[in-house]
Amino acid sequence: MVCKNSSxxxxxxxxxxxxxxxxxxELIIVDGGSTDKTxxxxxxxxxxxxxxxxxxxxxxxxxxxxxxxxxxxGIIGLLHSxxxxxxxxxxxxxxxxxxxxxxxxVYTDIVFINKSKKIxxxxxxxxxxxxxxxxxxxxxxxxxxxxxxxxxxxxxxxVNYAISSDIEFxxxxxxxxxxxxxxxxxxxxxxxxGGLSTKSPISIFKSNFEVYKILKSxxxxxxxxxxxxxxxxxxxxx
Numbered sequence: 001m002v003c004k005n006s007s008x009x010x011x012x013x014x015x016x017x018x019x020x021x022x023x024x025x026e027l028i029i030v031d032g033g034s035t036d037k038t039x040x041x042x043x044x045x046x047x048x049x050x051x052x053x054x055x056x057x058x059x060x061x062x063x064x065x066x067x068x069x070x071x072x073x074g075i076i077g078l079l080h081s082x083x084x085x086x087x088x089x090x091x092x093x094x095x096x097x098x099x100x101x102x103x104x105x106v107y108t109d110i111v112f113i114n115k116s117k118k119i120x121x122x123x124x125x126x127x128x129x130x131x132x133x134x135x136x137x138x139x140x141x142x143x144x145x146x147x148x149x150x151x152x153x154x155x156x157x158x159v160n161y162a163i164s165s166d167i168e169f170x171x172x173x174x175x176x177x178x179x180x181x182x183x184x185x186x187x188x189x190x191x192x193x194g195g196l197s198t199k200s201p202i203s204i205f206k207s208n209f210e211v212y213k214i215l216k217s218x219x220x221x222x223x224x225x226x227x228x229x230x231x232x233x234x235x236x237x238x
Contacts, residue, residue: 033054
């Protein structure tokens with residue numbers, strides 16, 4: 001969990017993690033130098049088992065990479081400080097699937113909520129293989145869980161992208177035919193609408209421009225058409 005000035009939302013995120021039924025879980029929190037009450041809220045959980053560090057000079061994806069490297073578990077998931085798990089059994093269901101099928105990654109459905117916690121959009125997936133990914137369709141990053149060993153194979157998050165490094169990581173994952181992925185048909189997260197890539201028209205433009213550069217670098221065909229397809233798909237989810 002990476003956070004900065006998240007005092008309005010982080011308590012719900014922390015509670016949703018600690019309510020998970022899976023006993024063998026680990027939380028790494030990397031704070032980017034909060035000046036509000038975020039750190040005070042985190043310190044209220046001193047009786048819980050987690051690792052917390054404040055590192056002011058790291059950017060978003062540098063902080064995520066740092067947290068992944070700091071972790072000791074074999075399966076990695078990202079929980080943003082303004083998102084919550086859909087129910088208390090998410091991590092347990094994810095772990096059981098990894099255990100049974102010897103997977104490299106699983107991906108799930110998510111819902112988007114507004115500040116009143118009302119569901120305003122549902123992102124429901126289909127099976128995604130390398131062909132589907134090459135046509136521009138990826139599952140939501142928030143609903144992704146991967147083996148830690150995957151980062152040694154395809155690399156960590158590219159810090160050269162300020163907004164869409166998660167998109168590049170997803171493409172590298174799903175275009176890799178040697179990694180075993182599985183779609184889990186359930187909701188894993190309630191994601192607050194208005195994240196980094198969608199908080200303003202400028203952010204939307206910057207995000208899609210980064211995606212264009214990512215698709216070009218990965219030599220995916222027809223990048224502009226794929227971006228338009230992605231936008232249309234999101235509209236249909238409302």
